[in-house]
Amino acid sequence: MAVFPFTAIVAQDELKLALELVAIDPAIGGVLVFGDRGTGKSTAVRALAQLLPHIRLVEGCRYNRDPDGEPGCVEGCPCGGKKRPRAVEAPVPVVDLPLGATEDRVVGALDLEAALTRGERVFSPGLLARANRGFLYIDEVNLLPDHLVDLLLDVAASGENVVEREGIGIRHPARFVLIGSGNPEEGELRPQLLDRFGLSLDVKTPEDIPTRVEVVKRRAAFERSPKAFTDKWAAKERALTSRLKQSRARLAEVTTPDTVLERAAILCKSLGTDGLRGELTLVRAARAAASLAGETVVSDVHLRKVATLALRHRLRRNPLDESASSTRVERALEQVFAA
Helix, strand or coil: CCCCCCCCCCCCHHHHHHHHHHHHHHHHHCCCEECCCCHHHHHHHHHHHHHHCCCEEEEECCCCCCCCCCCCCCCCCCCCCCCCCEEECCCCEEECCCCCCCHHHHEEEEEEHHHHHHCCCCCCCCCHHHHHHEEEEEEEEHCCCCCHHHHHHHHHHHCCEEEEECCCCCCEEEEEEEEEEECCCHHHCCCCHHHCCCEEEEECCCCCCCHHHHHHHHHHHHHCCCHHHHHHHHHHHHHHHHHHHHHHHHHHHHHHHHHHHHHHHHHHHHHHCCCHHHHHHHHHHHHHHHHHHHEEEEEEEHHHHHHHHHHHCCCCCCCEEECHHHHHHHHHHHHHHHH
C-alpha cells in the first residue's frame, strides 16, 4: 500500500519538526498532537516511518528483537531465542492502538487455540510487542480508558511489558515512540499521561486559500497515481532519510554549554513547570535540533526553536492569565533572552 510522502505534506512545519526530532532521539518521549480532523496527523506519522532506515531484527521474532542485542526471547516465540539468529531488515513498525482495544489486545494474553487444541499455555503477544522499536500511534488519545492510560504509563516508564495471565508470567521489551492525537473539545488528557509526552503541538486547518488549494491538488495527484506521485518526491525523501540518519549518528557528539543549560532552567522556572522533566526534555529536544541542523554545539537558536514544543503542555493554569499556553511560552522566551 502506497504511503503519502512526508516531504510532500503541505505546511504543518511544526508537526514535521516534532516528528523529526523524536526520530533522531526517541528519548525525547513522543509527540502529542491536538487539533482539527483531516489536517494530516496520521498521514505524517506513517510517512515518517517510511523515511527511517530499516531496522535489523531477528527473523520470525514476534517482539522485533535486535539480533545484536542480548540472546534469548520469550518462551514460545518462533525465533527460538537463538544466540546466533538469522537477521533480516524490516521497516520501522507503526502500530495503531484502536480506541476500543481491550487490555488483552494491548498487552497480550493466553493463546486460546493452543490451550484448547493442544493443552499448551502459550502467550500471544499484543500491540505493545508489535510496537517495540517503532511507533505506537493512538488516535483520540484523550478518550482512552483510564486503565489503559495507567498501563501505558507503566510501560512507557520502564520500557518493558510485564503480563500475568492464567498462570503465565511474561516479560518482554516494549520501547516505542508514543504518538498521540486528539480533539481537545472531546475531553482533556489526564495530567499523568500528558506529562509523559515529550513534545506537544496544536495543528490548525490552513486559513490561506493557496495552501488549501495545494493540499487538495497534491492529494488528488496521489490518489490518481500513487506511484507517479511518490516517484516525483523520491529524491527529496531520500535526502531527508540521509539527513535523519546523519543526525542520529551525530547526536552523540552534540554538546550543551552551561549557558544554554542555565537559560533552559531559568525559562522553566519562570513558567512554573513542575519537576525537572521540562528542562530535561527541552535540552534533549534542543540537542536533536542542533544535530538536525548539522551542528555539534547547542545554542540559544536551537533552544528557542523547540521551547514551545517542549513546554506548552507543562504549564499550570493561571486564573490571572488566560493567554494560550503557546503565547505564555513565547512571552517568557522574550523575557529570558532579552535579559
